Amino acid sequence: LPFKTYKRLLWLVLDDRHARSDDDIAYVHKLLSHGRRNLQAGEARQMYHIVLDALANGDADDRSAGLSEAFLAEMQDAGLKPNAVSYCIMVKTYGRQRDAQKLDGVVNRIADEFVELDAPLFNAIIQAHIACGDLDLAAKTIRKVEEMWRQGILGQDPRRSVKIPKPNTRTYNILLNGYAEADDIVSCFRVLRQMQERGVPADEITANTIISGLHSSWRLRRMAGLASETDFKRVFSVLPKLRDLGVPRPTSEGYTSLISAAADAGDVETAAAVVTQMHCDGLTVGIHAYTTLMRALLASGRIEAGLGVFDYLRQSDPASDNRPTIVTYNALLRGLCQSGRPDALEEAIRRFEAMQNEDGIQPTIVSYNIV
Numbered sequence: 001l002p003f004k005t006y007k008r009l010l011w012l013v014l015d016d017r018h019a020r021s022d023d024d025i026a027y028v029h030k031l032l033s034h035g036r037r038n039l040q041a042g043e044a045r046q047m048y049h050i051v052l053d054a055l056a057n058g059d060a061d062d063r064s065a066g067l068s069e070a071f072l073a074e075m076q077d078a079g080l081k082p083n084a085v086s087y088c089i090m091v092k093t094y095g096r097q098r099d100a101q102k103l104d105g106v107v108n109r110i111a112d113e114f115v116e117l118d119a120p121l122f123n124a125i126i127q128a129h130i131a132c133g134d135l136d137l138a139a140k141t142i143r144k145v146e147e148m149w150r151q152g153i154l155g156q157d158p159r160r161s162v163k164i165p166k167p168n169t170r171t172y173n174i175l176l177n178g179y180a181e182a183d184d185i186v187s188c189f190r191v192l193r194q195m196q197e198r199g200v201p202a203d204e205i206t207a208n209t210i211i212s213g214l215h216s217s218w219r220l221r222r223m224a225g226l227a228s229e230t231d232f233k234r235v236f237s238v239l240p241k242l243r244d245l246g247v248p249r250p251t252s253e254g255y256t257s258l259i260s261a262a263a264d265a266g267d268v269e270t271a272a273a274v275v276t277q278m279h280c281d282g283l284t285v286g287i288h289a290y291t292t293l294m295r296a297l298l299a300s301g302r303i304e305a306g307l308g309v310f311d312y313l314r315q316s317d318p319a320s321d322n323r324p325t326i327v328t329y330n331a332l333l334r335g336l337c338q339s340g341r342p343d344a345l346e347e348a349i350r351r352f353e354a355m356q357n358e359d360g361i362q363p364t365i366v367s368y369n370i371v
Contacts, residue, residue: 003043006035007050014054025067029074036078045083048075052089056096065102068093082113088121095128103128119165126171130178138175142167146198169200173209180213183221185238192245202247208254210238215261222264232265252278256289263296271296287313287321291328298335303344306335314359326364329355333370 009031013024028051036044048071055068072090076082087110094103107125110117122145129138149166172195179187188210195202214235222231236258243249250258255278262271271293278285290313297306310332316322324332329351336348352371355361 001034001038003035003039003046006031006039006043006047010047010050010054014051020058032071032074036080041080044078045075045080045086048072048080049085049089052086052093056089056093061097065093065097065099082115084116084118084121087115088124091121091124091128095124095131098132100132100134103132117164119168119170122165122167123171123174127174130174135175135178135182138178142171142175167198167200169195169203169206172200173203173205176206177209177213180210181217183214183217185214185234188238189241189245192242192247196245202245204248204251204254207239207242207247207250208257210242211235211250211254212257214238215257218261219264232261232267235261236270249281252283252286252289255283256286256292259289259292263292263299266296266300268293268296268300268302285322287323287325287328290322291331294328295331295335298332298339301339303336303339303341303347306332307347324359324361326361326367329359329361330364330366330370333367337370 010028013027013031014020032044032047032051035047039047051071052068055064055071058064068090072082072086075086087106090106091103094100094106110121115121126138126141129135129141145164145167148164172191176188176191179185179191192202192206215232218232218235222228239250255274258274259271262268262274275285275289275293278289290309294306294309297303297309310324310328313322313324313328332351333348336344336351339345348371352363352367355363355367
């Protein structure tokens with residue numbers, strides 16, 4: 001069989017991340033065994049990477065981690081030495097599991113085996129440390145590597161000529177997101193100033209990651225009763241400061257996070273103002289942003305305005321990405337039904353029928369449950 005056939009078979013078996021039975025895993029072992037006998041070593045190693053990556057992106061449970069470890073051991077026993085890609089996937093696995101002990105173990109193994117530490121692997125290690133709750137260690141590691149680069153002492157070990165990669169924009173964006181999710185704005189701006197001093201440019205993702213991190217932090221604190229509805233404005237307060245530091249403006253995704261923050265706080269005026277600002281800045285306002293605004297309008301009792309947003313989407317170019325989807329319809333139905341107004345309930349039934357008869361969108365079990 002050609003290599004691409006093996007890949008397709010593996011993807012078919014591992015496609016459902018929640019339903020990997022023992023029979024599925026047994027079949028994967030057979031495919032790998034067959035591939036080892038018939039493919040080049042590099043292609044066989046890639047097959048293992050497909051399996052490890054699928055497990056890493058599945059359920060973050062002990063079974064998935066155990067399977068990953070077993071496949072990595074099998075790969076090594078077969079004479080296929082794990083490389084930076086192999087260990088990068090394992091680092092992500094332990095990061096998703098928040099297993100600091102196993103993460104430390106695999107990082108030590110990378111050092112002991114003199115695995116070439118490329119930028120993706122280095123950044124994955126930083127991100128995994130943060131996921132495991134050790135933000136200080138992540139920051140300390142970056143500082144240490146920066147200092148080693150400054151002193152020019154990297155790559156001097158006679159046993160290896162590989163240099164540790166210099167922290168890049170992606171590295172710092174990961175660290176910034178960690179501080180933002182910890183609601184540590186002071187550290188965010190300290191890191192941004194360090195980036196300037198070290199000649200590491202900020203990019204559009206820099207603003208996005210700070211905004212989304214602060215939004216996530218605010219939502220969690222609000223759920224725990226530690227933040228008020230008005231505290232969300234702190235998310236907006238960083239924008240002028242980011243501009244002053246020369247950080248490029250957020251992309252559409254960053255502005256959508258701002259819309260979500262305002263909508264979650266019930267501040268419809270601010271959410272609508274962000275949409276207007278996006279139009280003024282020439283940014284694409286996507287379906288998610290419009291759906292979020294519509295949801296906020298309906299939740300605030302502004303039924304007609306919410307329906308206006310929805311009808312605007314229905315009138316969009318059929319070839320555009322802003323046509324209502326089942327997600328948009330479900331948000332509309334939920335907002336109308338939860339209003340409690342008789343006229344809104346009647347409108348929900350009418351829209352439910354139009355979804356099928358006029359727009360050709362089939363309702364899901366969620367749609368029926370809402371109504």
